[in-house]
Amino acid sequence: MYYHFCKWSLDGSLEQLWRHSIEAIRHLLDVSELNLDGTHTIAKKGGESVAYRGRKKAKTSNILPISDANGYILASTGILAGNHNDAYNLKPHLLAAFKWLKSLNISIQGAYFNADGAFDTLETRKVCFNHRLRPNIPENKRKRKQPKRGRKRLFNQEVYKRRFTAERSFAWIDKFRALLIRYDRRDIYFLSAHHIAFAMINIRNLIEN
Numbered sequence: 001m002y003y004h005f006c007k008w009s010l011d012g013s014l015e016q017l018w019r020h021s022i023e024a025i026r027h028l029l030d031v032s033e034l035n036l037d038g039t040h041t042i043a044k045k046g047g048e049s050v051a052y053r054g055r056k057k058a059k060t061s062n063i064l065p066i067s068d069a070n071g072y073i074l075a076s077t078g079i080l081a082g083n084h085n086d087a088y089n090l091k092p093h094l095l096a097a098f099k100w101l102k103s104l105n106i107s108i109q110g111a112y113f114n115a116d117g118a119f120d121t122l123e124t125r126k127v128c129f130n131h132r133l134r135p136n137i138p139e140n141k142r143k144r145k146q147p148k149r150g151r152k153r154l155f156n157q158e159v160y161k162r163r164f165t166a167e168r169s170f171a172w173i174d175k176f177r178a179l180l181i182r183y184d185r186r187d188i189y190f191l192s193a194h195h196i197a198f199a200m201i202n203i204r205n206l207i208e209n
Contacts (some may be wrong), residue, residue, distance in 0.1 A: 009192035014199075021199040022074060022104055025206050031108050033158070033159060034133070035166040036115040038064045038086045047185030051083035062086065063194060066097055071165035073198045075100045079187040086118045094127045095097055102103035112136040112156065114163045136160055172201050 008014050040060040043050040053060040060082030066075040075094035093145035101108055109132040115124070128135040136159050174180050176197045184190040 005192070006189060009189050014128060014192040014195045018195040018199040019104065021202040021206075022072070022106075025072060025202050026106075026204070028070065029072060029074070029106070031074075031106060032112050033112045033114060034074075034108060035067045035069075035163050036113065036119065037163070037166045037170070038062050038080075038118075039170050039177065040082055041182045043082075043182040045183055045185060047182070048191075049079040049081045049186045050182075051081040053082035053207075054158040056082070061187075061190065063091065063191075065088075065166075065169065065194075065198070067166050067169050067208060069162065069165065071169045072202055073169055074104075074106065076191075076194065076198070079191055087121050087124060090119065090121070091123050091127055094124070097133050098127075108133060110134070112159050114160055114166075116163075169201065173197050 005014075026150045040053055040056055040062050042056060042058045043061050046059060047061075048062050050059050052058070062080040062084070064077040064080070064086065067073050073101050075097035077090075077097060080088065080093075098108070111133055113128050113133040114136045117138045117140040120137045124137070125135045134154065136154075136156055138155060138160065139153060173194070176193070178184075178193050179197055182190055185194065
């Protein structure tokens, strides 16, 4: 079984499985809001993109999925080393995620892009504006004693509160034991395991609806 899992990971079959699950639930998607958040996974055996995370007191890997307003996972970054903050080198990952959505013919123009204060960077906002998204990110004061000068940034608190759907998606993902703790040393295998989880979450909701 593991042989076939590795084979399908390397040839992109599991990524295509996730892609087809998104196409199957296209009629259920609500892309008026997109939610970005990250989750750190403890890596017991080390491997690629694994580094010590002080807050977790362990070596971790990080992944940043993007979900719609209903919690369906539509895109994701690659695997990131746990010693970096969530916004580290985010621009190429966001560009790749938006390119993935475009390949699925999913229009996201005009959508709110919800993310927490850790993603409040000029680069993140610029990528959003270039793709005609509305960044809905609370200002990260970064220990400033005085308020930042200039025009106050647009922020919709009511829309931001609906980010709980992303947390619900993470709760679903955590039900997969292989993703709760990382044992795969190679990123491609760990990422492909997420693709299976993403697809199963999407299909389960298709059946329920």
